Structures are given as C-alpha cells and as structure tokens.
Amino acid sequence: FFSSSFVLIVQYPDSSRPQFTNSPTMIVMVGLPARGKTYISKKLTRYLNWIGVPTQVFNLGQYRREAVKSYKNYEFFRPDNEEAMNIRRACALNALKDIANYFAKEQGQVAVFDATNTTRERRGVIISFAKEKGYKVFFIESICDDPEIIEANIMEVKVSSPDYENCDKEEALEDFLKRIECYKTTYVSLDDESDRHLSYIKIFNVGSRYLVNRVQDHIQSRIVYYLMNIHVTPRSIYLSRHGESELNLLGRIGGDSGLSSQGKKYASTLSEFIRDQAIKDLKVWTSHMKRTIQTAEALGVAYEQWKALNEIDAGVCEEMTYEEIQENYPEEFAMRDQDKYRYRYPKGESYEDLVHRLEPVIMELERQENVLVICHQAVMRCLLAYFLDKSADELPYLKCPLHTVLRLTPVAYGCKIEPFYLNIKAVNTHREKPVNVDVTRMPEEALRTVPEHF
Amino acid sequence: MVSDATGLRLKLARLQVVQLICLEAAVNGYSTQNPSFCVIPTTTFHNYHYWHILFSYSLINVHTVRSAAFTVRTAASRPQFTNSPTMIVMVGLPARGKTYISKKLTRYLNWIGVPTQVFNLGQYRREAVKSYKNYEFFRPDNEEAMNIRRACALNALKDIANYFAKEQGQVAVFDATNTTRERRGVIISFAKEKGYKVFFIESICDDPEIIEANIMEVKVSSPDYENCDKEEALEDFLKRIECYKTTYVSLDDESDRHLSYIKIFNVGSRYLVNRVQDHIQSRIVYYLMNIHVTPRSIYLSRHGESELNLLGRIGGDSGLSSQGKKYASTLSEFIRDQAIKDLKVWTSHMKRTIQTAEALGVAYEQWKALNEIDAGVCEEMTYEEIQENYPEEFAMRDQDKYRYRYPKGESYEDLVHRLEPVIMELERQENVLVICHQAVMRCLLAYFLDKSADELPYLKCPLHTVLRLTPVAYGCKIEPFYLNIKAVNTHREKPVVSQRTFNSIADHQFQQLISMVYLFSRMWM
Numbered sequence: 004f005f006s007s008s009f010v011l012i013v014q015y016p017d018s019s020r021p022q023f024t025n026s027p028t029m030i031v032m033v034g035l036p037a038r039g040k041t042y043i044s045k046k047l048t049r050y051l052n053w054i055g056v057p058t059q060v061f062n063l064g065q066y067r068r069e070a071v072k073s074y075k076n077y078e079f080f081r082p083d084n085e086e087a088m089n090i091r092r093a094c095a096l097n098a099l100k101d102i103a104n105y106f107a108k109e110q111g112q113v114a115v116f117d118a119t120n121t122t123r124e125r126r127g128v129i130i131s132f133a134k135e136k137g138y139k140v141f142f143i144e145s146i147c148d149d150p151e152i153i154e155a156n157i158m159e160v161k162v163s164s165p166d167y168e169n170c171d172k173e174e175a176l177e178d179f180l181k182r183i184e185c186y187k188t189t190y191v192s193l194d195d196e197s198d199r200h201l202s203y204i205k206i207f208n209v210g211s212r213y214l215v216n217r218v219q220d221h222i223q224s225r226i227v228y229y230l231m232n233i234h235v236t237p238r239s240i241y242l243s244r245h246g247e248s249e250l251n252l253l254g255r256i257g258g259d260s261g262l263s264s265q266g267k268k269y270a271s272t273l274s275e276f277i278r279d280q281a282i283k284d285l286k287v288w289t290s291h292m293k294r295t296i297q298t299a300e301a302l303g304v305a306y307e308q309w310k311a312l313n314e315i316d317a318g319v320c321e322e323m324t325y326e327e328i329q330e331n332y333p334e335e336f337a338m339r340d341q342d343k344y345r346y347r348y349p350k351g352e353s354y355e356d357l358v359h360r361l362e363p364v365i366m367e368l369e370r371q372e373n374v375l376v377i378c379h380q381a382v383m384r385c386l387l388a389y390f391l392d393k394s395a396d397e398l399p400y401l402k403c404p405l406h407t408v409l410r411l412t413p414v415a416y417g418c419k420i421e422p423f424y425l426n427i428k429a430v431n432t433h434r435e436k437p438v439n440v441d442v443t444r445m446p447e448e449a450l451r452t453v454p455e456h457f
Numbered sequence: 458m459v460s461d462a463t464g465l466r467l468k469l470a471r472l473q474v475v476q477l478i479c480l481e482a483a484v485n486g487y488s489t490q491n492p493s494f495c496v497i498p499t500t501t502f503h504n505y506h507y508w509h510i511l512f513s514y515s516l517i518n519v520h521t522v523r524s525a526a527f528t529v530r531t532a533a534s535r536p537q538f539t540n541s542p543t544m545i546v547m548v549g550l551p552a553r554g555k556t557y558i559s560k561k562l563t564r565y566l567n568w569i570g571v572p573t574q575v576f577n578l579g580q581y582r583r584e585a586v587k588s589y590k591n592y593e594f595f596r597p598d599n600e601e602a603m604n605i606r607r608a609c610a611l612n613a614l615k616d617i618a619n620y621f622a623k624e625q626g627q628v629a630v631f632d633a634t635n636t637t638r639e640r641r642g643v644i645i646s647f648a649k650e651k652g653y654k655v656f657f658i659e660s661i662c663d664d665p666e667i668i669e670a671n672i673m674e675v676k677v678s679s680p681d682y683e684n685c686d687k688e689e690a691l692e693d694f695l696k697r698i699e700c701y702k703t704t705y706v707s708l709d710d711e712s713d714r715h716l717s718y719i720k721i722f723n724v725g726s727r728y729l730v731n732r733v734q735d736h737i738q739s740r741i742v743y744y745l746m747n748i749h750v751t752p753r754s755i756y757l758s759r760h761g762e763s764e765l766n767l768l769g770r771i772g773g774d775s776g777l778s779s780q781g782k783k784y785a786s787t788l789s790e791f792i793r794d795q796a797i798k799d800l801k802v803w804t805s806h807m808k809r810t811i812q813t814a815e816a817l818g819v820a821y822e823q824w825k826a827l828n829e830i831d832a833g834v835c836e837e838m839t840y841e842e843i844q845e846n847y848p849e850e851f852a853m854r855d856q857d858k859y860r861y862r863y864p865k866g867e868s869y870e871d872l873v874h875r876l877e878p879v880i881m882e883l884e885r886q887e888n889v890l891v892i893c894h895q896a897v898m899r900c901l902l903a904y905f906l907d908k909s910a911d912e913l914p915y916l917k918c919p920l921h922t923v924l925r926l927t928p929v930a931y932g933c934k935i936e937p938f939y940l941n942i943k944a945v946n947t948h949r950e951k952p953v954v955s956q957r958t959f960n961s962i963a964d965h966q967f968q969q970l971i972s973m974v975y976l977f978s979r980m981w982m
Contacts, residue, residue, distance in 0.1 A: 213731075217727065231733060370739065
C-alpha cells in the first residue's frame with residue numbers, strides 16, 4: 004500500500020527535526036543590574052533562533068520606559084517608592100501578557116523574560132503564571148561581585164542607554180551605581196534549599212563557575228551547554244571564503260576544484276593581511292575541500308580541517324552551471340527561488356541542513372578566541388547570519404563575495420563587522436532572488452540574476 | 458607506456474607506509490614554503506583518483522623518505538580536542554557511582570575518538586593484597602594498609618604517565634575515592650610536573666536508598682565478597698564507607714576555586730561546575746549532565762527488507778519489499794506486546810525506515826543524522842559492480858573499513874561523528890525505538906557495547922531483528938529478538954586481504970620502481 008514512486012506523507016511535517024520542546028519555555032533572568040542579563044538574553048535568543056527555536060526577549064526596562072516617558076534619576080527605583088512600585092508591577096504583568104500572546108498567537112517556543120526578578124515575591128508571581136498556563140520555567144541567575152566588571156558593563160551599555168541621554172558619563176555612572184544599591188536591599192538569590200525544586204543555572208563571575216539544578220528537558224540542556232561555552236574575553240573572528248576556484252571561473256556550483264591563478268594570489272595576499280593584523284594565538288579552520296585547504300596552506304601556519312565546514316551539497320546539481328540547472332531541473336530551480344532557506348537539492352542539502360551541521364562549529368567558535376575560518380559561500384552565509392542575527396529569509400541572500408575578509412568583533416550587545424576587500428579581482432558568485440519565482444516562468448526570467456562567468 | 462603507467466599507478470596507490478613526497482606543478486599550487494615537497498591532507502592521500510590525475514599529467518616526481526620525521530597532517534582532519542593529556546580524577550565516598558561514571562565516560566570518549574582509559578585503584582589494591590578480609594583494611598588508623606594503598610596510588614599514577622607517553626592515550630580516568638585533600642594534592646603535583654590537565658568529578662549522594670541499591674547492584678558481587686552472602690557483604694561495605702567518612706573533605710568552593718571540577722549531587726538533580734578549561738572538559742560536562750540512571754530500554758532495529766536489499770545493492774532510497782512490509786506489521790505487534798511505557802520512535806529521513814515506522818501507528822521523529830552511510834560514487838551498486846568499477850577502492854575499504862571514505866561519500870568514522878547528537882539525545886531519553894540502517898546501527902551498537910573501531914564495521918546487524926539494550930551494573934545487557942520474517946543477508950565479512958601487491962615488492966624492486974617513475978616523469982618535464 005505504499006507507492007514507491009511518491010515520497011510518503013509523513014505524520015508530523017515538523018518532525019523532520021527532533022522536537023526540542025513541547026510546552027513553551029519561559030527563561031527568567033535573575034540578577035542585580037549590570038550583571039549581564041540583557042547580554043545573555045540577547046545572545047541566547049540569537050542562538051536559539053539560529054538553530055530554529057522561535058525565541059523572543061521581553062525586556063522589562065523597555066516596558067518601563069514606555070510607561071514612564073522620561074527617567075529622572077535613581078529615586079524611581081527606591082524600594083519605598085510606592086507609586087513607582089505600582090508602575091513596575093503593572094509593567095511586569097503587561098510583559099507576562101505579551102509572553103502569553105507570543106506563545107499562543109505567534110508560535111513562539113521560548114520567551115526570555117529579561118528583568119532583575121530579584122525578589123522571591125516577583126519570582127513567585129512568574130512561577131504561578133507559568134504553572135497556570137502550562138509553561139516550563141528555567142531561571143538564569145547572574146551573580147557577580149567584581150566591581151571592575153560591573154563598572155566596565157555600566158560604561159559599555161548603561162551610560163549610553165535612553166535613560167541617560169542627557170547626562171555625561173560620570174553622572175550616569177554615579178546614578179546607576181545608586182540604582183543598583185536600591186535593588187541590593189531586597190535581593191534574594193535563588194536558594195539551594197528552598198528553591199531546590201526549580202530548574203535553574205547560576206552563573207558566577209562571568210562563567211568561572213556554574214550551579215545547575217534540575218535540568219528538565221533537551222532545550223534546557225542545550226541552553227546550559229551554550230551558556231557554559233560562551234565567554235566575554237575580547238577577540239575577533241575572521242570569516243573568508245577560499246580563493247577563487249577553477250569551477251568558480253566556469254560558473255559551476257559545488258565540486259572540489261583547486262584554486263585558479265587569481266585564487267592563489269588571494270591566498271598569498273591573505274597571508275600578508277593576516278600577518279599585518281598581528282593577531283594573538285590565531286586558530287585557522289578550513290573545510291575538507293581542496294580550495295579552502297590550498298588557501299590555508301599559503302598562510303604557513305597550522306590549521307584544522309572541519310568536515311562540517313564543507314560547502315552545501317548540491318546533490319544532483321553538483322558542478323552544474325545555473326543555465327544547466329535551469330535546463331535540466333527547471334521546477335527544482337523555481338522551487339529553490341521560492342524558499343531558498345528550506346529547499347533541499349535532490350540528494351543534497353538545504354540551508355536549514357547546513358545550519359544544523361554548523362552548530363558544533365558555532366559552539367566551538369564561541370569557546371575559542373581569535374579564529375580565522377576559511378570556508379564557502381553558503382557556509383559563510385550561515386555563520387554570518389548567526390553573528391549578525393539575520394533571519395532565515397535573509398540568510399541565503401547575504402553577500403559573501405570572494406576575496407573579502409570579514410572581521411567580526413563582539414561589542415556591547417552585538418557584533419561589529421568590518422569587511423576587508425583584498426583587492427584581488429574575482430568573479431561574482433552572488434545570485435539575487437529573481438522577480439519571477441513561479442514554476443511556469445520563462446528561462447530568461449530564471450537566469451536574469453545569474454552572475455557572469457566564462 | 459600507458460599500460461605500464463597503469464600498473465605503476467596501482468602499486469603506488471597501495472604504498473601507504475612509504476611517505477611519498479611529490480612535486481606539484483603550478484596547476485595545484487600547494488605549499489610555497491618548499492617547492493620540492495608538500496603536505497598531502499589525509500583525505501587526499503587516500504583518494505586514489507588524486508594520484509591517478511597527478512600521475513597521468515606526469516606531475517609527480519617521486520622520492521622516498523628516508524626518515525620518518527615527515528608526517529601527513531592526519532590529526533587535523535578532526536579538530537584537536539585537547540593538546541595536553543587530561544587526567545580525570547574521580548572523588549567521592551564508596552558506592553557513589555564513581556566507577557559507573559568512569560566506565561560510561563570512558564566508553565563515550567573512546568567512541569567519539571578520544572583514546573581514554575580507566576585506572577581503577579580497587580584493582581591495584583586487589584593485585585597488591587591478594588585476599589580481602591573485611592572492612593578493617595580501610596580503617597584510617599591501619600598504618601600498614603595505608604602504606605599499601607599509597608603505594609598502589611603511586612603505581613596507578615606511573616601507569617597513567619606510561620599510558621600518555623607510550624600508548625598515545627589522551628585521557629586517563631583515575632577511579633578512586635580521592636577523598637582527602639592530601640591525596641588530591643599528590644595528584645595535582647604529579648600532573649603539574651608532567652604537564653597534564655586535571656579535571657575532578659565529585660559525586661555526592663546522601664540518599665541511603667540509592668546507596669544501598671548501588672551496593673546491592675555492583676558491590677556484593679565484587680571479587681572482595683566472593684565468599685560472603687549478600688547481607689554480610691552489605692554490612693561490611695557500609696562499615697567500609699564509615700571508615701572513609703571521617704577523613705572525607707569535599708572539594709571546597711573557596712579553597713579549591715582554582716581547580717577545574719564538576720560536583721554531581723544526588724545522581725544528577727544538581728551540578729556545580731567550576732573553571733572548565735577546554736573543549737574536552739566542556740564536552741565531558743555536557744555528557745555528564747545528560748546521562749541518567751532511570752531504568753529504561755533502547756530498542757534498535759533496521760528498516761524492513763527493502764527493494765534494493767533484494768537486489769544486493771547498497772545505499773539508495775528504496776521502499777520496503779513485501780517481506781519488509783510483513784516485518785513492519787510484525788514489529789508493530791512485537792512493540793505492542795512489549796507494553797513499553799512512553800516509547801519514543803525515531804527513524805531516518807529515508808523511505809524504508811519511515812515506512813517501517815508508519816506500520817506502528819504511533820508518532821515518530823525523523824533524524825537526518827540516522828540516514829545510512831553515504832556510499833558516494835558506489836551508491837546503489839552491487840558489490841560485484843564495485844569490484845568491477847572501483848577494485849582499488851574496494852580493496853582499500855577492506856583494509857581499513859572504519860576509516861575508509863567512499864569517494865564523494867562517508868566513512869564509519871564520519872558516521873560516528875554525525876551520530877554523536879543522536880547518542881546524546883538517547884542518553885537523555887528513556888524508552889526509545891530507533892529504526893535505522895546497517896552501518897548506523899553498528900555505530901550505535903558499538904557505543905552501547907563498547908566495541909573498538911576495528912570491530913565496529915563488522916558487527917552483525919541482520920534485517921528483521923530487534924536488539925533490546927538494557928543498562929545493567931556497569932554495562933549493557935543485550936537481547937536479540939528475531940521476528941521470524943525471512944530476509945536476505947546483507948552482512949559482508951572482512952575477506953582475507955591479499956598482501957601480495959604490497960609485501961611482494963622487495964626492496965630492490967621497489968627502488969627500481971621508484972627510479973622508473975622518476976625517469977618517466979622526468980622525461981615529460
């Protein structure tokens with residue numbers, strides 16, 4: 004009763020990827036101001052979205068700024084300020100309502116509640132709310148008592164916040180420190196004994212130590228693993244493609260060709276560039292494919308090969324030009340243009356598969372410090388989308404030209420990106436999304452955005 | 458000329474022991490450091506076609522290496538997990554699961570390719586003191602015994618140093634109580650002197666039920682209690698634990714804050730992780746946080762017999778044959794009869810596993826990672842066709858089936874790497890039925906049954922047979938269930954590999970061969 008010529012309609016279309024979580028999960032941040040809660044919230048959210056778990060941050064500070072249009076000074080946060088307390092409580096309830104809406108109406112799976120949540124009472128409200136709705140709760144508490152780290156945090160992200168638009172840095176710093184003091188009086192950390200039934204991770208001093216309690220499921224386990232691998236040591240990540248390859252010149256995709264003469268020029272220019280950058284303890288990673296290995300060889304330093312960094316497998320379309328793909332597989336070509344992120348080449352891969360296979364690379368990149376990754380166009384797009392928080396729709400169209408090094412440096416809550424074009428001419432391999440993506444389109448419409456080649 | 462060249466090419470392809478240095482012309486510009494030789498990545502080294510192309514373009518200038526100092530970058534095909542060797546030091550009172558964790562962790566690390574070994578101090582002690590009388594040996598005031606135990610510890614450390622230096626070990630698990638600061642201090646100094654990293658795993662448990670269960674499961678049947686009945690053994694062991702309690706000092710948050718460790722409380726309800734230094738420690742922590750001891754069973758089965766199985770063809774994505782469909786419905790009855798609580802069912806993305814799962818009538822999840830090994834250019838071929846079209850590849854595969862990678866395909870080693878998230882999730886789960894493929898099932902089985910890389914590709918995983926794995930004591934109990942639906946046999950044993958072409962080339966012949974190649978290539982320059 005199974006026809007061998009049709010792909011089976013499987014029971015759960017979403018089950019092509021293992022279910023990370025069934026009930027939605029609320030991640031609740033806990034900690035005094037300037038302990039990195041928003042940093043962790045944003046970074047974790049970026050990671051979860053990249054691996055395909057719809058996640059959103061709900062930052063209580065933003066709700067408060069909506070409710071109280073202009074911030075005067077730290078007195079708003081005094082524990083005896085009844086009026087302010089009511090406003091803040093109302094904001095928290097609004098945020099919880101928005102979280103419920105995100106789960107129910109917007110297919111969210113994880114919501115990060117980014118607030119101090121420093122009292123047992125506030126945490127109790129959240130736990131009751133989640134219990135009533137059937138959400139799982141996982142607390143992330145950040146504990147830090149190093150005054151240098153705290154001051155550095157304040158200078159990096161607080162003094163430039165909307166709250167201190169009209170103050171100079173010294174004033175802002177002073178006010179913020181008083182703000183922290185307001186919280187300290189009522190701060191109750193998650194307790195080993197009384198909170199032993201809760202699921203949480205306590206992060207001490209920016210990750211030198213962790214206390215993990217009652218991890219409930221797969222997604223919490225992944226979150227814990229991720230948190231234990233990230234660090235805040237300043238460093239840079241360099242992303243580059245291999246030098247121009249023989250198949251690039253011919254406009255053919257995939258394959259495993261060597262470098263063209265321009266490609267070799269790039270490899271040696273890259274070597275000089277890296278030397279000039281004078282990077283401390285640089286690690287170099289390549290894929291298993293000739294063109295990245297040849298590029299790395301020119302650097303004259305040790306490098307590691309990752310199979311996971313191999314270019315997207317184009318299956319039956321390997322080593323074809325776009326013209327040949329249009330000729331031989333016009334419907335496939337059109338379907339790819341319709342949903343480039345999820346489309347899988349017959350006997351090949353999709354960008355979605357690529358992200359899945361690149362996850363260990365990202366985890367290791369988080370652990371490392373200075374790294375140069377020499378990879379391929381689709382792979383570089385996936386890595387870039389992770390660092391720059393690009394959506395699945397934007398990812399397959401990110402521009403990653405040949406012979407250009409991108410330097411990514413973490414700064415504040417995101418990543419600074421600096422492109423370095425090393426001035427060695429190369430073909431363009433970037434194909435924009437054509438206007439007509441319908442399967443009935445004419446070949447010219449399909450091929451309009453194909454870059455030139457020999 | 459061409460046929461001679463062919464013969465030479467074939468022989469060259471088999472010369473893996475001889476380090477070939479080649480001169481690459483401008484077409485494949487490799488290292489510019491020294492134009493007279495270059496480094497070949499392992500993947501290319503094993504790629505017969507690479508040599509074929511180079512030789513046919515007469516671009517090789519072959520010299521043999523006299524010294525062994527030249528190495529191909531073999532290790533770099535997988536990222537370095539660790540540079541210095543790592544000592545994992547267990548800490549905890551007896552019956553806290555130290556040996557259980559040691560063995561399980563060692564099994565996992567070896568499976569992912571990190572050479573690891575357990576050094577169990579109890580075994581050293583049993584060697585030194587042939588017969589165990591009673592708990593009095595472990596009394597803290599027993600001077601003589603203390604000396605013996607200290608000597609055993611030093612012997613174990615010596616063996617660890619030997620394992621790292623002489624046997625290419627990367628991780629050593631020192632399985633002992635290590636409950637005093639003094640003993641831990643000795644280990645830390647030893648490691649510091651030798652340049653080893655140290656990572657402590659402390660297991661803390663105060664639930665008397667768990668402790669008694671542990672004792673009954675693994676202690677009363679230990680060699681120490683061969684001639685005692687269970688009650689006696691239990692009583693003596695509890696007294697043994699008391700001996701340790703008096704001097705037990707746990708890893709301290711303050712004074713041990715510079716050490717790297719994980720403290721596991723009450724079989725995993727809570728963890729304290731301090732100063733993870735590197736990738737391997739991070740992986741170890743992740744693994745420890747995902748394992749559990751809740752009783753459960755894992756069922757492994759292949760898909761039902763497929764159309765391509767019937768034709769003796771490997772790989773592909775065909776549907777079930779009629780026998781295969783019979784198996785699917787029989788499997789459904791079998792699973793129902795097993796009455797398994799909360800069974801999860803996993804399949805690959807390939808038709809034959811999905812069709813098998815469909816017959817069960819329950820929800821199932823598809824994992825791309827469970828897809829069969831990719832045979833690259835040999836996909837959908839019979840073994841006869843592979844022998845006809847790729848005879849050298851076929852032979853190389855038989856020489857090292859674990860590491861051999863099909864051209865444009867995968868190796869078993871790649872499979873293990875891709876299956877690691879599946880194993881991690883299997884550890885987290887409870888009752889699971891995995892419907893997969895022959896090579897995949899071999900990899901999973903090798904993990905649970907601690908089989909080496911040499912044994913793994915030859916494990917027997919016949920069609921229409923369900924293997925039930927149940928964790929017990931320090932290992933896994935395995936029960937096969939043949940569901941009595943006939944199927945073809947797809948198991949290919951390792952043939953007696955002909956060493957003729959390799960061994961029979963005597964030295965002088967070899968030198969002649971090389972000179973011929975040299976001259977031949979010179980003619981074209």
